[in-house]
Amino acid sequence: MTATAPAPALPADDPWLNAQRQFDNAAQILNLSPGLRAVLREVRRELLVRFPVKMDNGSLRVFEGYRVQHNTTRGPAKGGIRFHPQTNLEEVKALSMWMTWKCALMNIPYGGAKGGVVVDPKELSHRELERLSRRFASEISMLIGPDSDIPAPDVNTNAEVMAWMMDTISMEAGYSIPAVVTGKPLDIGGSEGRPSATGRGVTITAIEICKRLDRDPNATTVAVQGFGNVGSVSAELMAERGFRICAVSDVSGGVYNPMGLHVHGLLNHRSATGGVAGFPGSRPVTNSELLELPVDILVPAALENQITARNAGRIQASVIIEGANGPTTPDADLILEQRGVVVVPDILANAGGVTVSYFEWVQDLQSFFWEEGEINKQLERILRRAFAQMCQQADLHHVSLRLGAYLVAVKRVADATAVRGIYP
Numbered sequence: 001m002t003a004t005a006p007a008p009a010l011p012a013d014d015p016w017l018n019a020q021r022q023f024d025n026a027a028q029i030l031n032l033s034p035g036l037r038a039v040l041r042e043v044r045r046e047l048l049v050r051f052p053v054k055m056d057n058g059s060l061r062v063f064e065g066y067r068v069q070h071n072t073t074r075g076p077a078k079g080g081i082r083f084h085p086q087t088n089l090e091e092v093k094a095l096s097m098w099m100t101w102k103c104a105l106m107n108i109p110y111g112g113a114k115g116g117v118v119v120d121p122k123e124l125s126h127r128e129l130e131r132l133s134r135r136f137a138s139e140i141s142m143l144i145g146p147d148s149d150i151p152a153p154d155v156n157t158n159a160e161v162m163a164w165m166m167d168t169i170s171m172e173a174g175y176s177i178p179a180v181v182t183g184k185p186l187d188i189g190g191s192e193g194r195p196s197a198t199g200r201g202v203t204i205t206a207i208e209i210c211k212r213l214d215r216d217p218n219a220t221t222v223a224v225q226g227f228g229n230v231g232s233v234s235a236e237l238m239a240e241r242g243f244r245i246c247a248v249s250d251v252s253g254g255v256y257n258p259m260g261l262h263v264h265g266l267l268n269h270r271s272a273t274g275g276v277a278g279f280p281g282s283r284p285v286t287n288s289e290l291l292e293l294p295v296d297i298l299v300p301a302a303l304e305n306q307i308t309a310r311n312a313g314r315i316q317a318s319v320i321i322e323g324a325n326g327p328t329t330p331d332a333d334l335i336l337e338q339r340g341v342v343v344v345p346d347i348l349a350n351a352g353g354v355t356v357s358y359f360e361w362v363q364d365l366q367s368f369f370w371e372e373g374e375i376n377k378q379l380e381r382i383l384r385r386a387f388a389q390m391c392q393q394a395d396l397h398h399v400s401l402r403l404g405a406y407l408v409a410v411k412r413v414a415d416a417t418a419v420r421g422i423y424p
Helices: 015-030 034-040 089-106 126-139 159-173 197-213 229-240 263-273 287-291 330-338 352-366 372-397 401-420
Strands: 045-054 060-071 077-084 111-118 149-153 221-225 244-250 253-256 283-285 297-300 319-321 342-344
Touching: 015 034, 015 089, 015 330, 015 401, 034 401, 045 089, 045 126, 060 077, 060 089, 060 126, 077 089, 077 159, 077 352, 089 111, 089 352, 089 372, 089 401, 111 126, 111 149, 126 159, 149 159, 149 352, 197 229, 197 297, 197 319, 197 342, 197 352, 197 372, 221 229, 221 287, 229 244, 229 263, 229 297, 244 263, 244 287, 253 287, 330 342, 342 401, 352 372, 372 401
Parallel strands: 077 111, 077 149, 221 244, 221 297, 297 319, 319 342
Antiparallel strands: 045 060, 060 111, 244 253, 253 283
């Protein structure tokens, strides 16, 4: 049996401290009591597990994983599970807090949670990945359930991983529990529209910010960092709405053409080669270069801490739409705000995924399923309403859109906490 590899060191820009700073800014304007601030700026539960997985060669390897619940005042905890070698507890805590505010901003009856395993899934065979997914689901089964905590896909996890986790929990219970996870395949209770929901939400948000800024999408250029599920769907749907996608990147590299990239051709190229690098009719760019390209809208759709105080002054885009969670640090926010760059925050911009996950959960509980057109219609209604509420608060207090969104979200959770009171 091999020893457990230590969790990676915290990055220079600690996402948990960043998440707390963002909360503190809203709490100050809302004039929350010291006691309520103390409750809401910390997570409620954090579970750390270390578990063995049998490798194909017969050896055992021990992995470290986490499940964190930030808040459950407004309903069951909700949040994805990521498999990534740089995942650590502080990151997962931050992501769980962001989920609380995201669900509150969308006004759906969830609290926030997140989970992760320290692993590079590319190093595992398909059978090893299944064994890891099932064992991790069993390890956190004391927390998860359709009435308590509902996982979903996140970085490096997908519908298949959710199917394994749902099956594991169901087999241990002795009956099927489809509502224990969302983002599942359609065959076992998944929802129409769920795979494209986050990218669709980014596109809806892009349309709304263009309306607010009196911009024509057909005259707007875009760069997308991260061409995974969120970034690729965002690029595809934004291109359909007239935006000119000029640059994209993934783990293979980045490509740029100021005249625009053919997104469907890019998707075919990625399917054939495994990445976007080398796409005909483009020139290569690094990840840092992509963030600083002369485009109108930048969509960071990869990981957190991509736009920091070190590069915020060189961002040329006038609008940033956060497809990823926590891609912009608080220090970078200050620089961008001083430069007049509009940031549409993650808790709104990428909330399409959790909103349609909510729809999936409701459908599973009722055993009654909706058509995709109805799902997309309801998603757009909820996102547009939240966007308007965010802007109303931002304009009322003369603050950024991020702080406007936080004022809506934090107040809802604070009000719910006050109404429920403190047990016992």
